[in-house]
Structures are given as structure tokens and as C-alpha cells.
Amino acid sequence: MQKKGAQRERILHLLEEEGGVTEDVVRRISLETGVPEADIWGTGLFYTLVSKPGKRVRVCDGLSCRIKGSDELFSKLRDAGKECEPVSCLGQCDRAPATLDEDLEQVCYGVEARGIVPDDPELPMNLGGPVRDSYSSLAKARETGSDAVIAEIEAAKLQGRGGAGFPAHIKWKGVRGQKETERYVICNADEAEPGTFKDREIILRQPHLLLEGLAIAAYAVEAKDICIYIRGEFTSERRMIEKALEAASEKISDFTWTIYNGHGAYICGEETALIESMEGKRGMPRLKPPYPTEYGFRGKPTLMHNVETAACVPAIVERGGEWFKDLGKTEPGTKLYCVSGHVNKPGVFELPLGVTLDELVEVAGGYDGEPVAFSPGGPSSGFLPISRRDVPLDFGHLSKEGSMLGSAGLVVLNDSVDMAKATGWQLDFFERESCGQCAPCRIGTRYLRRQVDSFIGEGDPDALEFAEDVGWEMEEGSICGLGMVAAKPLESAMKYFPEAFGSRSKQ
Structure with a gap:
């Protein structure tokens, strides 16, 4: 039982200060806060930044970083004797591949962010303008x-x-x-x-x-x-x-x-x-x-x-x-669009809500290579083929396409990308980040990822025979949006890029 006056809200802060979960740390925090040790273990092990003591380099394995060589970077760091681990997107997609050093400071090996819209006082946020601090x-x-x-x-x-x-x-x-x-x-x-x-x-x-x-x-x-x-x-x-x-x-x-x-x-x-x-x-x-x-x-x-x-x-x-x-094109206001992947000038652009992919990429310096696909709003939005480049990038139109704008984290993929592998990367993310509360999500994310890995490794299209059914179970049986959309990368890739999921030789 939790003691009267327990200071549960302090648990994570104290674990952070102590450098992570260990038996001694948990015991001390329990004595200080009155929260049972079992609760502290359960809470601390849930969060990646405090679940393991010790410092390490964290290498992003998000889609934008992977197509820019993060897997190779991880191998180089490990071979150089660095303690490192792969982690989900670090929010530095325009500078891919990205890492966090041992002190959680960003280290980016890719290009500098180059796509911020210039100073324009007519824009609500005007990220390229002077700091607005008058209140x-x-x-x-x-x-x-x-x-x-x-x-x-x-x-x-x-x-x-x-x-x-x-x-x-x-x-x-x-x-x-x-x-x-x-x-x-x-x-x-x-x-x-x-x-x-x-x-x-x-x-x-x-x-x-x-x-x-x-x-x-x-x-x-x-x-x-x-x-x-x-x-x-x-x-x-x-x-x-x-x-x-x-x-x-x-x-x-x-x-x-x-x-x-x-x-x-x-x-x-x-x-x-x-x-x-x-x-x-x-x-x-x-x-x-x-x-x-x-x-x-x-x-x-x-x-x-x-x-x-x-x-x-x-x-x-x-x-x-x-x-x-009235600033919007198809829906109200402007929108900050994040563009990364195979474009020449990745960055953040404040544009009228509802621009098309081509209009957005033009501001981002054009396509790098021959584009074949794009993800409009992160893994949750799945993939769309380049033939949908004229669809307005807004909430309503993308929803009708079976996708979503989400947070407008748009990633462009050219013809150098294996769409089956890209799908597997997105499924890796959902499996890792599922909280585990809902059985359809907890089991389904692992199942789909394993089946795609099996398909890529063994070349057997029958490995994906039940993917659609599992995706339906996840969508209908999950409490939150993660489980509801976790199958979207696979469902959309199989729909729009069936050739990537045909028979293939063993990898």
C-alpha cells in the first residue's frame, strides 16, 4: 500500500537525478517518497532514459536517419568501442543521421538545417524573423x-x-x-x-x-x-x-x-x-x-x-x-511542415495549410533522386505513392486518402529505398513504443514486425497472409491512437507498392 503523503510525482525526477533504476536507488526513493518499491520499479523501467543506469551514445534509427546511414554509423561507433544503442526518432531529421552523446546533447552528422522560411512578418510564427518578446x-x-x-x-x-x-x-x-x-x-x-x-x-x-x-x-x-x-x-x-x-x-x-x-x-x-x-x-x-x-x-x-x-x-x-x-489554402491558417528524407534542403517551412507535395518540396530545394513515395505525417500516416503528389497536405484531404497529416512530419523516399525494409523500420518503431496496455497492440505490433522481417529474410509472401486481419484487430481493440494506426505502414505499403511484397530471394 502507498503510504499517506507519498510524493509520487517526484519519482521520475529523482530517478533522473540518480542516473537510473538500481536496487539502491529504488530503495532510497521509496524511503524518501513513501511510494512502494514495486511501483518505482514498474514506473522507472517503463521509460528508456531512466530504465538503465550508465551513460551511452544513442543513435537514431528513425526512417529519415536510416535512409541517411544511421545503421552504418551505429556500427562504426560500436566498432570504435562506444557504448551505444539504437533509439527512436530524436527530432533531428533534417540533420540526419543524428545521435545523442552520453550527456543527452545532440550530435548531428548530416547537413545543417537549411530550410527555415525567411523573415516574413505576415506569417503567424515567422521563425526566420526577430525574436518576438513584447507580449x-x-x-x-x-x-x-x-x-x-x-x-x-x-x-x-x-x-x-x-x-x-x-x-x-x-x-x-x-x-x-x-x-x-x-x-x-x-x-x-x-x-x-x-x-x-x-x-x-x-x-x-x-x-x-x-x-x-x-x-x-x-x-x-x-x-x-x-x-x-x-x-x-x-x-x-x-x-x-x-x-x-x-x-x-x-x-x-x-x-x-x-x-x-x-x-x-x-x-x-x-x-x-x-x-x-x-x-x-x-x-x-x-x-x-x-x-x-x-x-x-x-x-x-x-x-x-x-x-x-x-x-x-x-x-x-x-x-x-x-x-x-484566410491565410490557409484549403483549411484555415498556416502550418509548419517538416520535410526530410530525399530532398535537397530539409527543414521546417511555414506555408498555407493545404499546399501540395510538389509545392512543399520546391521550397525544400527539390527532390533528391527519383521520388517514389512519401509519408505525410510520420509512421502513423503510412505511405502514399508519388502519384498522390497533388493531394492537398491538410487534415481533411489526407484523411480521405486513408492517411493523415498528423504533425506534418513529411519524409520523401526515392527509388533507392526498399519499401519492404522501410515498412519494417516503421513497424520496429511501433513495437518499441507500444506501452503494452492493450493486448491487440502489444501482441500485434510484435507480430507484424516479425512477419515482415520473416518475409524480408525468407522471401515468403505467405508470411503476411494474416497481416490485414491483425491490423483490424489492433484498430478495433486498442485504447489509444498508437494501436489504431500501428498497422498503417504495412497496410499502405502493401496496397500501393505490391511489387515490394512479391516473391524475393533470401536476403
Whole structure:
């Protein structure tokens, strides 16, 4: 039984300070917090950054890094005597192949990021422009009142920029309408969808835009506490947020700000899993309803937004919802598109929501080689053939294609890529990052990955005979989105690239 007054929320922070899970560390933390040792073991072993003590080099094996030679880099580092391990996407896809050194600092062996849109004051985020730290939009929000602010967010038709595209104003109204007066605003900065690195750029280039957007949201929903949950691998980004908070302390002092580190679990990008992690538990998604707007962090109404969503807010307040809405091409507003893989100038580009692949890649310096496929929004979106290059890259049109925009982490693949192997890489990711809560996801991700590996190794197309059935079971029987889409890479690749899954000789 957990002792009265146990400080469960401190568990992960203490494990991080102690360097990882060991018997002695667990015993000390249990005595200090009152949390049973078994619970600390169960929580600590869930998170890759604290599950194993000792320092090591972490080599990204995401799709963008693998096609740029991360497997070869891993072998070289290991042969040189480095303690190293492969890890999921590090959010440095434009600089592939990427690694983290022993102190979790980024080391990139590829090109420098070269694709940031130039200074354009007409863009809501304008990542290439001067730092915007006046907090004039927050001042305007306070002058016009919270009702007017929410009305502008609704007029802008702002959709969540983290994946699902859910209307932001519905969340704001949901939290604002709760009887409970203790409320929280949480920023989900746990950017871990492979192919995605836009939040990284916002934090490094326009950190005050993020803080101002969160402050406006908190003002509008009458919350006093703002929490930023940032990916544990983002050490430079955390320092930038801390620096910005210090610089803006007088302008945002009426809010209590707290930064939480993630600890290496992709699943914590799901909003309720993130809350579980903040509460010192394993990051396992909750059954919904209730939704976080009713029952969120510490059981209180909680507004959660992605970094990009929050960063859109100041410009909407300053220039109006209609102005923002009209910036889009097929859907409202601009979008930060991340482009990597086989393009000449990978990077982040702020463009009207709904541009096509060719329009986006033109800004990214053109295709590198002959393109055959692209993944519009990370592994969760599967693959589309280059023949779909004219489909608007927005939430609605991609959904009709059986894909999704997600966080707009777009990866282009040319004809040098074996699509069966690329599919296997994406399935590796889902197997590794499944939290294990739902049997269809836990078993299905492993089964699909093993069957694809068997097909590649043995050349037997019958290895994939039941793939479609397993994918259906996963989609229907999983609590959260990970299990629902984990079969998407295989299903889409088999649909659009059947030649990659025909008979082949043993590899």
C-alpha cells in the first residue's frame, strides 16, 4: 500500500537525478517518497532514459536517419568501442543521421538545417524573423477579455497542430465551463513523432511566442498554473525555455510555471499518457471519457495544447481570427511542415495549410533522386505513392486518402529505398513504443514486425497472409491512437507498392 503523503510525482525526477533504476536507488526513493518499491520499479523501467543506469551514445534509427546511414554509423561507433544503442526518432531529421552523446546533447552528422522560411512578418510564427518578446498580444487579451479571446480563436478555426486537428476553441470552452476553479494549462512539448521537428524550431527560435500563447490560453480559461512537458532528449530546448521564462518573468508573473521532463516514451505524446507521466506513473493512456478538459492533471480541468498550436495564438489575438483563417489554402491558417528524407534542403517551412507535395518540396530545394513515395505525417500516416503528389497536405484531404497529416512530419523516399525494409523500420518503431496496455497492440505490433522481417529474410509472401486481419484487430481493440494506426505502414505499403511484397530471394 502507498503510504499517506507519498510524493509520487517526484519519482521520475529523482530517478533522473540518480542516473537510473538500481536496487539502491529504488530503495532510497521509496524511503524518501513513501511510494512502494514495486511501483518505482514498474514506473522507472517503463521509460528508456531512466530504465538503465550508465551513460551511452544513442543513435537514431528513425526512417529519415536510416535512409541517411544511421545503421552504418551505429556500427562504426560500436566498432570504435562506444557504448551505444539504437533509439527512436530524436527530432533531428533534417540533420540526419543524428545521435545523442552520453550527456543527452545532440550530435548531428548530416547537413545543417537549411530550410527555415525567411523573415516574413505576415506569417503567424515567422521563425526566420526577430525574436518576438513584447507580449503585446497578452496585454491585448487582458484588455478585450477572455470571452473575446475565445471568440477570436473560434473565428480563426484553429485546429490542433499536434496530430488530431481537433478545434482548439472547443477545448477552451470545455475547460472554461467547468465548475472546478483549480485548472491547468499544459503544453505538450514531447515532440517524438518520427519525421517531426517543428516544435524544436519554435522553442529555439521563438520561445516567447510559445510562452505568450500559453499565457493567453491560461488567461482565457481562468487557469493559474501552466506546465510545460518537454521531451527529455531536448536538453538545449529546455535551457531555452528556462532562459525565456526568466527574461519574461515580470510580464507573466501572475501564472505559476513548471517544467516537466519527459523520460523517453513516445506514448507520452498522447495527452492522457502525458498526464499519467506528470503524476509519476507509467505513461499509459486513460480510457476516455472523461476527457482532460473535465478530469485531467491531478483530477482537475486541463487544457492541453501542442507547441505549434499555442504559438499560433498570439498572432490570432493581435490580428484577428478571420485574418488567420484566410491565410490557409484549403483549411484555415498556416502550418509548419517538416520535410526530410530525399530532398535537397530539409527543414521546417511555414506555408498555407493545404499546399501540395510538389509545392512543399520546391521550397525544400527539390527532390533528391527519383521520388517514389512519401509519408505525410510520420509512421502513423503510412505511405502514399508519388502519384498522390497533388493531394492537398491538410487534415481533411489526407484523411480521405486513408492517411493523415498528423504533425506534418513529411519524409520523401526515392527509388533507392526498399519499401519492404522501410515498412519494417516503421513497424520496429511501433513495437518499441507500444506501452503494452492493450493486448491487440502489444501482441500485434510484435507480430507484424516479425512477419515482415520473416518475409524480408525468407522471401515468403505467405508470411503476411494474416497481416490485414491483425491490423483490424489492433484498430478495433486498442485504447489509444498508437494501436489504431500501428498497422498503417504495412497496410499502405502493401496496397500501393505490391511489387515490394512479391516473391524475393533470401536476403
